[in-house]
Amino acid sequence: MGKEKLRIAIQKSGRLFEDSIKILKDSGIYIDNGKEQLRASSNNFPLEAMYLRNGDIPQYLRDGVVDCAIIGENVLIEKGQDIIRGEKLGFSKCRVSLAVPKSFKYTTIKDLDGCKIATSYPNTVNRFLAEKGITGELHIINGSVEIAPNIGLSQAIVDIVSSGSTLFKNNLKEVEVILKSEAVLAISPQISEERKAILNKLQFRFNSVLKARTSKYILLNAPNDKLQDIIKLLPGMRSPTVLPLAEEGWSSVHTVINEEKFWNVLDELKEYGAEGILVVPIEKMVI
Numbered sequence: 001m002g003k004e005k006l007r008i009a010i011q012k013s014g015r016l017f018e019d020s021i022k023i024l025k026d027s028g029i030y031i032d033n034g035k036e037q038l039r040a041s042s043n044n045f046p047l048e049a050m051y052l053r054n055g056d057i058p059q060y061l062r063d064g065v066v067d068c069a070i071i072g073e074n075v076l077i078e079k080g081q082d083i084i085r086g087e088k089l090g091f092s093k094c095r096v097s098l099a100v101p102k103s104f105k106y107t108t109i110k111d112l113d114g115c116k117i118a119t120s121y122p123n124t125v126n127r128f129l130a131e132k133g134i135t136g137e138l139h140i141i142n143g144s145v146e147i148a149p150n151i152g153l154s155q156a157i158v159d160i161v162s163s164g165s166t167l168f169k170n171n172l173k174e175v176e177v178i179l180k181s182e183a184v185l186a187i188s189p190q191i192s193e194e195r196k197a198i199l200n201k202l203q204f205r206f207n208s209v210l211k212a213r214t215s216k217y218i219l220l221n222a223p224n225d226k227l228q229d230i231i232k233l234l235p236g237m238r239s240p241t242v243l244p245l246a247e248e249g250w251s252s253v254h255t256v257i258n259e260e261k262f263w264n265v266l267d268e269l270k271e272y273g274a275e276g277i278l279v280v281p282i283e284k285m286v287i
C-alpha cells in the first residue's frame with residue numbers, strides 16, 4: 001500500500017474519545033497510545049491519528065489537514081455542512097433541543113418570538129428559527145448553557161440533551177427537538193485518491209464491526225412440524241442452517257438476526273414450540 005497514511009482526527013478528550021478508540025480496536029487497528037503526543041500512528045494499518053477538539057475538527061477537514069474524523073454529527077450540522085458525512089457509528093447518541101423553564105407556559109414555538117436564547121450552536125438555532133418564521137436574540141456561550149435562564153441571561157436555551165438529567169436539575173423542560181445526532185465518520189472534501197483507497201478499507205472494517213454489534217447468532221431447537229413457520233420468522237443472512245437433532249422429530253436452527261428483531265419475534269418462536277434458545281454475540285460480520 002506504499003508509504004501513504006490516512007490521517008484521522010479523534011476527539012482528544014470527552015465523550016467521543018473512548019468509543020472512537022474502541023471502534024478502531026474492534027476493527028483490528030491498534031494505535032500506540034498517544035493521547036499525550038497529539039498524533040500517533042498505528043503499527044498494523046496505514047493510519048495516523050490526531051487528537052483534537054471536537055469543535056475544531058470541521059475546519060481541519062475543510063483544510064485537508066486531516067482526511068477523516070470521528071465527530072458528533074451535530075457539530076457537522078452546525079459548522080461543517082460542506083464536509084462529507086459517512087457512516088453513522090452508533091454511539092454518542094443525543095439530540096439538540098430547545099428547552100425553557102418548567103414554569104414557562106409553552107404551547108408553540110411562536111411563544112418564543114423575540115425571546116433571548118442561549119446556545120453553543122448559533123447556526124443550528126438560526127436555521128431552526130428561520131424555518132419556523134420567528135426571530136430570537138442569540139446569546140452564544142460555550143458551556144453550562146443550562147444555567148442561562150436561571151441567571152436571567154435568556155428565556156430559553158438550545159443545547160445537547162441525552163438522558164435529560166441536566167435539564168431536570170436546572171428546572172428546564174425540553175419543548176422542541178431540533179435534530180438528532182450520533183458519532184459519524186466525516187470525510188474531508190480534499191481527500192486524495194490514494195488515501196481514499198485506505199479510507200475504503202477502514203469503512204469496510206467499520207461496517208463489519210457495526211453490523212456485528214447490532215446482530216446476534218441464535219441457536220434453537222424446533223419441532224420439525226413447525227420448522228417452516230419458525231424459518232419464516234428468522235430469515236438469516238441467506239437462510240438459516242437446519243440440522244437434525246439426535247432425537248427424532250426435532251431440528252436445530254442456527255441463524256443471524258438483528259438483536260431488536262430477536263426480541264420482537266421471541267414470543268412467536270416460543271408459540272411455535274422453539275426451545276433451548278441460545279443468543280451468542282458476533283465478533284465481525286462480513287457480507
Ligand SMILES: Nc1ncnc2c1ncn2[C@@H]1O[C@H](COP(=O)(O)OP(=O)(O)OP(=O)(O)O)[C@@H](O)[C@H]1O
Binds near residue numbers: 013014015052
Ligand atoms: N450527554 C451526551 N450524551 C451523548 N452524547 C453527547 C452528550 N453530550 C455531547 N454528546 C455528543 O458527543 C460530542 C462530544 O461531546 P463533548 O461534550 O465531549 O465535547 P465538546 O465539549 O462538544 O467538544 P470539544 O472536544 O470541542 O471540547 C458532541 O458533539 C455530541 O455529538
Ligand SMILES: O=P(O)(O)OC[C@H]1O[C@H](OP(=O)(O)OP(=O)(O)O)[C@H](O)[C@@H]1O
Binds near residue numbers: 015162163165
Ligand atoms: O441530558 P444529559 O444526559 O444530562 O446530557 C446533556 C448534557 O451533556 C452535555 O454536557 P457535558 O456533560 O458533555 O459537559 P460539557 O459542557 O463540559 O461538554 C450537554 O452539553 C448537556 O449539558
Ligand SMILES: [Mg+2]
Ligand atoms: Mg459536552
